[in-house]
Amino acid sequence: MEETEKRSYRGDFPVRDEDVKASFKYNVADMVGGEGLLRCLKCGACSGGCPVGAVIDYRPRKVLGNVLLGLKDEVLSTDQIWLCAACFTCEERCVQQVNFTDVVTVLRNMASKEGHAAQGYVKMAEMVRQNGRVSARTGLVDKMREQLGLPPLHDPDITQLQGIMKAAGLNEVLAANQKKEVESD
Amino acid sequence: MKKAIAWGCLVPTRRSLIGYEAATRKVLDHLGIETIDIPNETCCAPFWMQSLDLTTSIAMAARNLAKAEEMGLDLLTPCSGCFHSYKRVNHVLETYPDMRERVNEILKTVGLHYDGTVEARHIVDFLYTDIGADKIRQKSVRDLSNISIGLRYGCHMLKPHELLNIEYSERPTFADELIEQFGVNSVQYTGRHRCCGGLLRGVQDDLADRILHERLVDAQDAGVDGIVTVCSLCHLQHDMGQRTIKRKFAMDDLDIPVLHFPQILALGFGYSPEELGLDLHTVKTDKIVAKIVGGGSR
Numbered sequence: 039m040e041e042t043e044k045r046s047y048r049g050d051f052p053v054r055d056e057d058v059k060a061s062f063k064y065n066v067a068d069m070v071g072g073e074g075l076l077r078c079l080k081c082g083a084c085s086g087g088c089p090v091g092a093v094i095d096y097r098p099r100k101v102l103g104n105v106l107l108g109l110k111d112e113v114l115s116t117d118q119i120w121l122c123a124a125c126f127t128c129e130e131r132c133v134q135q136v137n138f139t140d141v142v143t144v145l146r147n148m149a150s151k152e153g154h155a156a157q158g159y160v161k162m163a164e165m166v167r168q169n170g171r172v173s174a175r176t177g178l179v180d181k182m183r184e185q186l187g188l189p190p191l192h193d194p195d196i197t198q199l200q201g202i203m204k205a206a207g208l209n210e211v212l213a214a215n216q217k218k219e220v221e222s223d
Numbered sequence: 224m225k226k227a228i229a230w231g232c233l234v235p236t237r238r239s240l241i242g243y244e245a246a247t248r249k250v251l252d253h254l255g256i257e258t259i260d261i262p263n264e265t266c267c268a269p270f271w272m273q274s275l276d277l278t279t280s281i282a283m284a285a286r287n288l289a290k291a292e293e294m295g296l297d298l299l300t301p302c303s304g305c306f307h308s309y310k311r312v313n314h315v316l317e318t319y320p321d322m323r324e325r326v327n328e329i330l331k332t333v334g335l336h337y338d339g340t341v342e343a344r345h346i347v348d349f350l351y352t353d354i355g356a357d358k359i360r361q362k363s364v365r366d367l368s369n370i371s372i373g374l375r376y377g378c379h380m381l382k383p384h385e386l387l388n389i390e391y392s393e394r395p396t397f398a399d400e401l402i403e404q405f406g407v408n409s410v411q412y413t414g415r416h417r418c419c420g421g422l423l424r425g426v427q428d429d430l431a432d433r434i435l436h437e438r439l440v441d442a443q444d445a446g447v448d449g450i451v452t453v454c455s456l457c458h459l460q461h462d463m464g465q466r467t468i469k470r471k472f473a474m475d476d477l478d479i480p481v482l483h484f485p486q487i488l489a490l491g492f493g494y495s496p497e498e499l500g501l502d503l504h505t506v507k508t509d510k511i512v513a514k515i516v517g518g519g520s521r
Binding site for chain 1: 232233235236237238241242244245248260262263264265266268270271272273274275276277278279282283286315319322328329330332333334335378379381382383384391393417418420421422423425426427430431433434437498500503
């Protein structure tokens with residue numbers, strides 16, 4: 039008798055048990071701004087108004103789904119949480135006040151602590167730590183200000199700013215993301 | 224009427240944005256509103272910084288608010304990013320007692336304290352709500368009825384409305400009403416209120432380009448003489464970013480000047496384009512300026 043190939047579907051699914059961290063959603067919901075997460079109905083109003091979703095395949099609902107499912111590592115180490123442009127349209131439209139943008143901030147904070155911050159933002163933060171502003175002062179613009187009759191540009195209180203950053207723990211976050219850059223070199 | 228004013232990082236330091244500061248100062252002066260700059264203002268730690276660490280960002284923004292509190296003044300800002308940050312500080316301090324304590328612990332290390340009593344206001348909302356369109360019409364001297372513009376409110380002056388204490392609307396009209404006092408034709412078009420992708424600049428540049436491309440196509444299709452922005456990031460995107468979009472998407476005929484909202488008000492109040500820095504923008508403003516100065520007086 040001819041042997042037929044044994045067909046199996048069990049054990050072949052996109053999300054594996056070992057990838058699911060069931061407590062993840064509660065950890066997110068415990069953070070400032072994360073409270074709305076557990077109210078999510080996955081209705082998709084967030085995705086409907088998303089300006090990023092209009093140009094690429096990006097769906098806030100899917101990110102929320104991943105968090106609710108407990109896919110911690112995937113959520114925190116991929117760029118899905120760094121694609122949000124923070125326009126707050128989803129937050130404004132959400133019937134459940136999930137506040138996706140605030141949930142994204144919680145997720146980004148978690149990812150940043152683990153060294154997965156977007157390098158562009160890390161560079162901007164270093165710029166602020168050094169200059170007190172996110173943009174550098176230039177002699178050319180100083181001259182243009184004078185020509186426009188604007189008062190001379192003041193110097194940001196860099197001592198206070200760096201003191202605040204240090205006391206609040208930003209230096210550790212930046213250091214965690216520095217290490218990553220060295221490793222990837 | 225006296226207010227503290229926070230200008231933000233970008234507005235006073237970028238070539239194409241200092242006209243925003245110049246125009247704002249002139250508008251406030253024309254309307255008799257006295258302002259004091261926040262002494263040695265530091266970065267307000269907006270959304271991108273909140274992404275790295277929320278607690279640090281709240282404490283950083285609270286620094287400037289603490290300075291306003293010391294002076295006993297409420298705070299005005301022309302920057303939508305700053306506005307959003309300062310509103311978030313008060314919201315977080317009110318909602319989370321632990322955060323209030325933690326933020327003040329941090330501030331104490333640099334000799335500061337913030338009680339949360341300073342009300343932050345966006346300059347556009349302030350002009351509409353506290354000064355009013357009528358007063359602006361009474362003070363207008365130049366007729367601007369021969370220009371059609373696309374007004375962009377931007378995201379961070381409007382959303383989320385509860386946090387920002389702004390009247391809820393997906394299609395707001397308050398800023399339109401202000402410039403319509405000079406006769407400006409503010410064109411309603413698709414995409415006017417959609418995100419420009421500004422916060423993705425430097426992080427997801429290709430994405431920021433693709434979103435901006437859609438916005439510029441929207442404005443071009445609307446056939447406006449210029450775009451008028453409220454948000455400094457919107458301006459950087461639409462004005463500085465326009466060259467990139469022109470090249471990347473082969474839009475050879477793309478040439479839309481981008482003005483700052485207070486520049487339109489100041490032009491209506493009779494100030495000259497030169498003293499408002501209109502010659503400093505990346506996209507040349509000559510054509511729309513010629514239309515404006517050739518417009519006439521009222």
